[in-house]
Amino acid sequence: MVLSVVLLAGLxxxxxxxxxxxxxxxxxxxxxxxxxxxxxxxxxSSATPDPAVAASSSARHAIADEVAAAVLTKDDLASEGVRxxxxxxxxxxxFNSVPAGDPRGASWTYTSGSTLIQQVTGYLDQNATxxxxxxxxxGQKLSFPLPAGADSxxxxxxNGTCTVLLATGHVLSGLQVTATTTTRASDAVKxxxxxxxxxxxxxx
Numbered sequence: 315m316v317l318s319v320v321l322l323a324g325l326x327x328x329x330x331x332x333x334x335x336x337x338x339x340x341x342x343x344x345x346x347x348x349x350x351x352x353x354x355x356x357x358x359s360s361a362t363p364d365p366a367v368a369a370s371s372s373a374r375h376a377i378a379d380e381v382a383a384a385v386l387t388k389d390d391l392a393s394e395g396v397r398x399x400x401x402x403x404x405x406x407x408x409f410n411s412v413p414a415g416d417p418r419g420a421s422w423t424y425t426s427g428s429t430l431i432q433q434v435t436g437y438l439d440q441n442a443t444x445x446x447x448x449x450x451x452x453g454q455k456l457s458f459p460l461p462a463g464a465d466s467x468x469x470x471x472x473n474g475t476c477t478v479l480l481a482t483g484h485v486l487s488g489l490q491v492t493a494t495t496t497t498r499a500s501d502a503v504k505x506x507x508x509x510x511x512x513x514x515x516x517x518x
Contacts (some may be wrong), residue, residue: 380426380484385418409490475491
């Protein structure tokens with residue numbers, strides 16, 4: 315069972331607000347449905363909450379909070395020379411290789427015209443390091459030191475786009491930079507790795 319949850323606001327028209335975020339996919343069935351009114355039933359005083367259901371709900375909420383906390387904000391990127399993207403850049407194929415879910419994140423544009431996309435995914439019943447070990451992306455492998463805060467990390471570059479995936483606990487954080495050259499994309503994404511790793515959930 316895969317979970318990727320965090321309520322995030324769209325970027326369009328919101329570049330001046332902190333924490334500008336966007337949804338990469340709109341999962342069918344998320345919109346509210348209108349139904350005819352029906353009499354409300356009073357809860358039974360004899361009903362006993364199922365401990366397993368309560369524990370699962372608590373775990374979902376905890377992972378949702380971790381996903382939200384792992385997304386880079388405008389303040390986090392203040393020194394990077396980026397602004398919130400007016401239009402959503404195209405995702406590279408590497409992000410499409412990340413196992414299922416409803417990835418959420420933010421899109422940014424550098425003054426040079428390069429783009430940055432972050433997507434963060436939470437997994438309820440899987441360790442993010444195990445998920446990352448199964449991800450295979452085309453291109454040349456990108457080498458960089460394992461940053462503090464991440465349990466594992468992998469990266470690839472192809473055709474001017476470099477992607478890094480960082481895993482800790484149940485959270486997988488991805489960074490994708492597209493630039494005019496692969497070298498520029500590589501330098502930019504590697505400079506962001508320590509920052510993104512610090513936003514990952516602390517592990518006991």
